[in-house]
Amino acid sequence: MVKKVVLAYSGGLDTSIMIHWLRENYGCEVIAYAADVGQGLRELDDLRERARAAGASKVYVLDLRREFVEDYIWPTLKAGAVYESRYLLGTSFARPVIAKHQVLLAQKEKADAVAHGATGKGNDQVRFELTFMALDPSLQIIAPWKDPDWTINSREEAIDYAKAHNIPLKITKKRIYSEDANLWHISHEGAELEDPWREPGGAVYSISNTLEKAPARPEYVEIEFRQGVPVALNKKRLPSVDLLRKLNIIGGRHAIGQIDIVENRLVGMKSRGVYETPGGTILYAAHDNLEQLTLDKETYHLKQQLASKYADLVYNGQWFTSAREALDAFVNKTQETVNGTVRLKLYKGNVVSAGVKSPDSLYLENLASFTNSALYDQKDATGFIRCFGLPLKVARLRGRLPA
Numbered sequence: 001m002v003k004k005v006v007l008a009y010s011g012g013l014d015t016s017i018m019i020h021w022l023r024e025n026y027g028c029e030v031i032a033y034a035a036d037v038g039q040g041l042r043e044l045d046d047l048r049e050r051a052r053a054a055g056a057s058k059v060y061v062l063d064l065r066r067e068f069v070e071d072y073i074w075p076t077l078k079a080g081a082v083y084e085s086r087y088l089l090g091t092s093f094a095r096p097v098i099a100k101h102q103v104l105l106a107q108k109e110k111a112d113a114v115a116h117g118a119t120g121k122g123n124d125q126v127r128f129e130l131t132f133m134a135l136d137p138s139l140q141i142i143a144p145w146k147d148p149d150w151t152i153n154s155r156e157e158a159i160d161y162a163k164a165h166n167i168p169l170k171i172t173k174k175r176i177y178s179e180d181a182n183l184w185h186i187s188h189e190g191a192e193l194e195d196p197w198r199e200p201g202g203a204v205y206s207i208s209n210t211l212e213k214a215p216a217r218p219e220y221v222e223i224e225f226r227q228g229v230p231v232a233l234n235k236k237r238l239p240s241v242d243l244l245r246k247l248n249i250i251g252g253r254h255a256i257g258q259i260d261i262v263e264n265r266l267v268g269m270k271s272r273g274v275y276e277t278p279g280g281t282i283l284y285a286a287h288d289n290l291e292q293l294t295l296d297k298e299t300y301h302l303k304q305q306l307a308s309k310y311a312d313l314v315y316n317g318q319w320f321t322s323a324r325e326a327l328d329a330f331v332n333k334t335q336e337t338v339n340g341t342v343r344l345k346l347y348k349g350n351v352v353s354a355g356v357k358s359p360d361s362l363y364l365e366n367l368a369s370f371t372n373s374a375l376y377d378q379k380d381a382t383g384f385i386r387c388f389g390l391p392l393k394v395a396r397l398r399g400r401l402p403a
Contacts, residue, residue: 004029005113005142006106008098008128009056011047013155014117016169017162018144019054022115025149026142032056033105035098036063038183038241050168060105065183068097069240072319073184077283078228078338079331080291080303081311086261088277088284089314090185095124096319099131106139113140120146123266127317134320155190181207183244185257185277193272196262200274208252208276211349218347220354221250223286225342228335230283244279251278254346266316285351286342294337294360303334 005022009015009032022030032051036044044061051059072093083089099116106114114132118124120143129141144150152158155178162169178190188204202210224232233243251257257277262270291300306327313324340358344351366373395401 002028002112004111006031006111007115029057031058033060037068039181054167079310080307083311083315088280091180092314094182095127096131099128103135115142130317188274209255211255214255218345222343228338247279255349257281289342289356
């Protein structure tokens with residue numbers, strides 16, 4: 001029997017009606033918990049009042065912005081992790097930090113259960129529940145969308161339920177996108193975006209200009225890194241949260257980081273999402289430019305291979321795993337020499353390399369030039385190519401190669 005539950009409460013449509021639904025169907029006390037991961041005042045404004053009006057006995061709003069950036073975003077950035085070559089994992093790595101503090105709060109309040117508003121079709125249900133299992137297996141998990149007594153089948157029906165029970169909402173049927181925002185990005189799904197043939201209209205974007213409205217003149221930015229972590233913007237050292245926030249403003253102005261993707265969800269279906277990740281897109285480009293200068297070939301290539309696995313772990317909700325921690329150990333070793341400054345040109349959605357320098361650079365100008373140097377005699381390449389191509393000679397002689 002559940003007496004007290006901590007609900008991950010965003011103030012959005014689903015979790016707003018779930019406070020009432022949980023009290024009605026489980027007869028339990030509901031504590032609403034919201035995590036500030038940088039979604040902004042639009043979502044956090046009057047959140048406490050709305051949660052209490054919906055029936056929450058207590059409301060917690062925790063500021064997790066710094067922890068989110070430094071313990072979740074920066075490790076993923078250093079890993080170079082990108083899901084399916086395009087998605088920068090904005091929602092994926094926000095869920096474990098939110099769920100972690102939900103567990104801590106449930107333990108503090110001596111709650112029997114934790115609940116979330118993720119649907120049975122999406123990835124977030126996995127991310128929440130795997131974190132709950134990893135951090136406190138004793139907690140009962142309630143997921144209303146998967147509960148047999150849950151009778152709501154659409155966002156339109158959820159709005160009708162809220163109206164019938166006088167639950168205050170900010171969403172309307174006119175703008176019914178499912179959106180998730182934090183310091184790293186904002187995602188847009190649902191409504192007309194469910195048709196991959198339809199181009200996202202300008203009204204979809206909320207933190208960045210459309211390409212048409214982006215400035216006609218480029219803007220340059222300089223980002224300094226220390227051991228793979230961004231520490232300064234345009235020669236000014238900034239705290240992590242402020243640096244990312246400023247980059248979002250700059251990148252959003254130039255329509256940077258708009259991604260329209262049909263991705264493969266963990267649960268087996270394809271879904272279409274439109275993402276805005278202006279600051280993150282700039283940081284990924286800058287970080288990769290610096291790694292190209294400071295990492296040796298074998299390390300850089302191995303890191304590219306492992307980045308895909310890292311992305312899968314994050315996307316699949318496997319943050320609190322020994323596999324992810326082991327990959328972090330490898331990544332952190334590679335980042336010891338990722339120090340320096342990258343200059344980028346931003347223009348109409350494009351991030352263009354405009355210079356990179358590092359005290360740990362492996363680029364030697366006299367070695368890379370066309371002239372001979374003490375480190376490299378061009379005549380040595382003759383023997384090298386003979387050895388390197390020997391298997392091809394043998395394969396041809398034995399008739400193993402196609403004509």
